[in-house]
Amino acid sequence: MLQKFKEFFLRPRKLWEKNLIILWIGTFMAGIAFSLVMPFLSLYIDTLGNFSKAQLNFYSGLTYSATFLVMAIVSPFWGKLADRKGRKVMILRASFGMAIVIAAMGLVTNVNQLILLRLLQGIFSGYVSNSNALIATETPKEHSGKALGILITGNVTGTLFGPLVGGVIAAVFGYRLTFFLTGIILFLVFLLSALFVKEKFQPLEKDELQSGRAIFRSLKSPRIVIGMLLTTLLIQLGNFSISPIISLYVRQLMHNTGPITIASGLVASLPGVATLLAAPRLGALGDRIGTARILKLGMLFAAAVFLPMALVTNIWQFGSLRFLVGISDGALLPAVQTLLAKNTPAEATGRIFSYNQSFQALGNVAGPLLGSSVSGMWNYDAVFISTSIVLVIGFFWVLFTTKKQT
Template identity: 25%
Template sequence: MAVSVISNRAALRSLFVIQLLSMGAMEMSAPFWPQHLRALGHLTSHELALASGIAYAGPMWMAMCLTPWWGRLGDRIGHKPMLLRALLALAVTQLWIASADDTVTILVARLVQGALAGFIAAAQAYGACLVPSDKRGSLMAKLQVATAVGAMTGPLAGGWIFDALGFRTLNVVAAAICLVCAIVASRVLPTALPLASNPSLGMSPQKPFTFGAVYGLVFAIVLVQTGKMMPQTFFGLFAEQVLHTPAWVTGLCYGAPALGLCIAAPFWAKRFENKPRAVILSQVQWICWACAAIVAVQATSRELSLFVLARVLWGVCMAALLPVFFGLLSREADTHQQGRVLGVGNSAAKAGALFGAIAGSLILAWIPIHYAFWPVVAIYAMAAMGLRAMRKRPGPIQQQRTTGLHKSKLSPIQPINQGKQ
């Protein structure tokens, strides 16, 4: 038994490093798509805007549509093959992009990349099969930290490579990193999942999955991801026109939430570990209200130090949202259905990102830049009220299961008489 636990811990550490490196590799090119597309051909400003939009939003759209399917396939054949498939797809499509000489080919490669990848969902499902159900929230937080660190370090490394060697070399380097990650994953990560077949270690018994059990969490994921993504569209203009900051300060402010997320994610994971869902939802509801208040500070503050502090605190609060929601989603299914339920959650996150980008564009077009953050405040208020309704209202998420976590404890989110049935 001790050997299995140690093996799983080593696998989780390896998974963390692989996710950090692969996501960092994919973020290396993120800031530079408009420049590269402009350099490829004679595009008008409208054509460049459209091509850039497809380059950014196209992969998210494809992943949103296909990630649940990949998750269900992983439930049938195993999640390690899905990890390897995603990493190899990233490597091949990055090489395709590096060799492409026209805009259309690059955009097609980006769409194929979104359709075939889905690494984050595969990593979550694989990791969920290595830990007991009450530890899955902590797992999601650690994987979120890996993604956040990759998102911070990737563009920095990408900027250096872009300036020194160009966009094509940047993509070749990213492909090489993903290929190395795939080779390491194939050799290091175990195929057998000891905890998946050991109910004594806290794994939930197999039970049918119903969307009704998770619809509230999916809706919450869409809202908080929308709120997170909305400012990205107008943030640069807000910093320039309202805060009057130089470019390097704008970059500092832009990355500040990721710093807060990395610092706070382990704290929130530990705080919510082994907590009943009613308690978690109650506390996350207040965290959403805190997000609304902190974004309101960003909307009204003209003092740079206070603005940066608010950005960091926003990241601290965001660290308690998506990882916690994914952890609760993972609890709603047994180890044989992790790919499906987490695929649905990741599709919701992609949908929220798309809605956020669209909403941010509409804000930029219709709302004066001084008031651009106020719709974000409204989104977080909606999320808080939705969580309150989900917690108070009897429904599938309140009644679905108690046997999968701790059979000796009755979750306060259930009706009392259900424990006597």
């Protein structure tokens, strides 16, 4: 047993394996950083003014969406620059910029300042997506599903621990300290990436780059690539539609009594446990039986899990269903990224993944706005029903775009 342990951890590693280990640690730390504050951002907003329920829902949706609106606009520019200068440069830009901006959120005195900083955060986004692009380009195609499945567990594992730690910090010290801690963690991510990530990259001159239209014309399976971009939008629209109301829904289920921030953090972290267990296995299974099949099953399972959330009567039922959501999370985005990696030439990966980030950001914008609008017009239960409908639509879209694809 000891010999096998030594062989696994001490054997010589290829460059892509070394990068995978470092970027797993980096995305793990980034996951912790982001999830320290996100599960109870709505509660933080509630401390910045006297808002009605409708106003709080609106500002929560707007604050969540602000970052992703900017991200959708700037991601193609960063993707083009990544194809010219390399993905590591983009990783460093994202981690350093967000360290400064998120730390500053702990100093705001009103919701408008918070929204402004969330807009600015969108300019410096892209650490996880560029990590995915770097691994996708430097990993042999036959290992890409497994590698990307492993990489996503770094982010979700961090997301698992972040809400628990953040919930305790918020309950004991208040919300503002969590923003300062997030800035410190992201600065450590910057240092780790700068020192240890190595990229074999041949810089391209500006006139050597193909136009976006030429890239899509050169793809062997443009329907798959375009289909996966829209699939990403639908996945994120469904997942993020409930983001602005999770902590508010938890507060309602707990009848506004008890350790609400800690419970919100726990509920937010539960999907990470399942994703941590499921993603590497589903990625490896997809390499064997077909990634498209894994994606279809994940869509159906997600739709089936979100629907009964509208019927829960206590925090334990809600938490159990949130755990099951993590299994679908382990299938959906890793499968999309694997299909993109397998159907995109290496010289265009940066831009295709940046386009994917733009569609992801559009889903992140539309989701919170959908959730806050539905909850404002009806109630929180209706948000889960609408989310399930979106995911059913996503299943049929995947079924159409991946015909004859495994």
